[in-house]
Amino acid sequence: xxVRDGHPIxxxxxxxxxxxxxxxxxxxxxxxxxxxxxxxVTAQSLSERLGMAIAxxxxxxxxxxxxxxxxxxxxxxxxxPHDLDFLDFDDNTVRLRDVRGSRTxxxxxxxx
Amino acid sequence: MWQSLHEQVSxxxxxxxxxxxxxxxxxxxxxxxxxxxxxxxxxPHPMLFDPGHLVDEVFGMINVPxxxxxxxxxxLVRPSEPAWPAAAPERPVPSAPPPDGRIGxxxxxxxxxxxxxAEYAAAVHDWALKGASSQFVLAADEVxxxxxxxxxxxxxxxxxxxxxxxxxxxxxxxxxxEHFRRSHELQPDNWTYRRQAWSMQxxxxxxxxxRFWQGPIDGTDWPYRGDWVSDIEQSGxxxxxxxxxx
Numbered sequence: 562x563x564v565r566d567g568h569p570i571x572x573x574x575x576x577x578x579x580x581x582x583x584x585x586x587x588x589x590x591x592x593x594x595x596x597x598x599x600x601x602v603t604a605q606s607l608s609e610r611l612g613m614a615i616a617x618x619x620x621x622x623x624x625x626x627x628x629x630x631x632x633x634x635x636x637x638x639x640x641x642p643h644d645l646d647f648l649d650f651d652d653n654t655v656r657l658r659d660v661r662g663s664r665t666x667x668x669x670x671x672x673x
Numbered sequence: 674m675w676q677s678l679h680e681q682v683s684x685x686x687x688x689x690x691x692x693x694x695x696x697x698x699x700x701x702x703x704x705x706x707x708x709x710x711x712x713x714x715x716x717p718h719p720m721l722f723d724p725g726h727l728v729d730e731v732f733g734m735i736n737v738p739x740x741x742x743x744x745x746x747x748x749l750v751r752p753s754e755p756a757w758p759a760a761a762p763e764r765p766v767p768s769a770p771p772p773d774g775r776i777g778x779x780x781x782x783x784x785x786x787x788x789x790x791a792e793y794a795a796a797v798h799d800w801a802l803k804g805a806s807s808q809f810v811l812a813a814d815e816v817x818x819x820x821x822x823x824x825x826x827x828x829x830x831x832x833x834x835x836x837x838x839x840x841x842x843x844x845x846x847x848x849x850x851e852h853f854r855r856s857h858e859l860q861p862d863n864w865t866y867r868r869q870a871w872s873m874q875x876x877x878x879x880x881x882x883x884r885f886w887q888g889p890i891d892g893t894d895w896p897y898r899g900d901w902v903s904d905i906e907q908s909g910x911x912x913x914x915x916x917x918x919x
Contacts, residue, residue, distance in 0.1 A: 562835070578730075580731075612825060612828060613828055613832075614825050614832050615829075615832060616832035616835070616836045616852070618836050618839075618840065618848065618852065621839075621840075623836070624836075625831075625832040625833070625835040625839070626832060627730070627828030627829055627831040627835075628823070628831050629828070630823045630824050630825060632817070632823075633822060633823065633824060634733075634817055634818065634821065634822060634823055635732065635733025635820040635821045635822075635823045635827075636732070636733060636749065636752060636816065637817070638817070639749040639816050639817065640747065640748060641743055641747045641748070645731065647722060647723050647727065648721065648722040648723070648724070649720070649721060650706050650722055655719075655721055657690070657721075660688075661743060661747075662683065662686060662688030663686045663688075663745040664688070664742070664744055664745055664800065665687070665689075665742070665743040666688070666689050666690070666740050666741075666742055666797055667692060667728070667740060667741050667743060668675060668690070668692070668740035669692050669693075669694055669723075669728050669737045669738055669740070669865075670675075670691055670692070670693055671695055671868070671869070671872075672701035672705060672884055673869065673884035673885060673887070
């Protein structure tokens with residue numbers, strides 16, 4: 562997740578990307594809330610509390626937050642982020658939940 | 674082929690949703706997308722585009738094709754794993770030996786890749802018919818426990834991969850390569866990070882196969898430590914995809 566260095570985290574974008582919502586009690590997913598020490602929320606506090614590593618690029622004012630590693634596995638929950646969105650091939654934003662059927666096999670592929 | 678599986682299982686309530694990964698844009702994907710649209714018996718299955726490899730970080734996908742199963746309440750019931758729409762088609766035994774050089778090595782290694790195609794497709798059919806009572810539906814703790822390990826290194830690999838994509842989109846190619854390389858070092862089992870980066874380098878192939886060269890061209894510099902042939906030979910083509918675990 563790209564963030565302007567030193568700027569606060571956009572809670573909506575953060576929730577769409579990670580499934581973690583930022584609430585008064587902290588960063589929350591399912592029944593778990595991790596208290597956050599600062600408001601507005603910074604990349605540094607998320608990095609520290611959720612195990613989201615930070616990569617920087619000298620000369621650019623953006624930093625990247627890696628995904629949470631707090632549970633030690635790629636999945637920290639079985640709940641798919643509610644507003645996860647992609648593009649279609651006409652460059653329109655498509656929310657996954659709008660194209661899912663009652664049950665879905667979501668499969669990746671690539672032309673390379 | 675995913676379109677065909679979609680048409681077989683969607684009447685039973687399972688939809689196939691395909692997600693194309695390509696930082697370089699949609700151009701290379703369009704022939705495949707149009708082919709799926711052309712053979713569709715009715716509405717094509719939903720085909721999405723993911724230029725930022727969101728599925729890598731959200732679901733832990735590390736190669737293509739990888740898939741997850743999502744039930745009707747939006748919960749994962751299988752984690753990311755190698756996925757196939759059908760058993761492999763019968764192919765005639767080649768009468769000529771493979772060519773020399775890189776193309777021959779690519780063909781030889783590709784021919785030794787182990788993939789549980791029939792077993793995976795059968796599992797999808799079973800889920801379509803039996804729903805939550807399918808033996809292939811996993812409990813939540815099993816889904817999480819089977820997902821790949823993710824520590825600080827894997828999180829940092831994803832962060833460097835995202836910075837690399839940002840720099841690539843902004844034309845800072847040499848800086849992008851540095852961050853792609855860092856992501857490869859930090860998560861060496863992630864083939865999508867490597868194949869994506871390699872596929873954006875110059876190719877000696879043409880005719881629509883350009884993106885599959887993924888390695889050095891004689892007489893030119895290659896900016897990455899590995900390439901598709903050397904890396905698959907090092908790890909073993911039989912390990913390129915994990916085995917299907919029911």
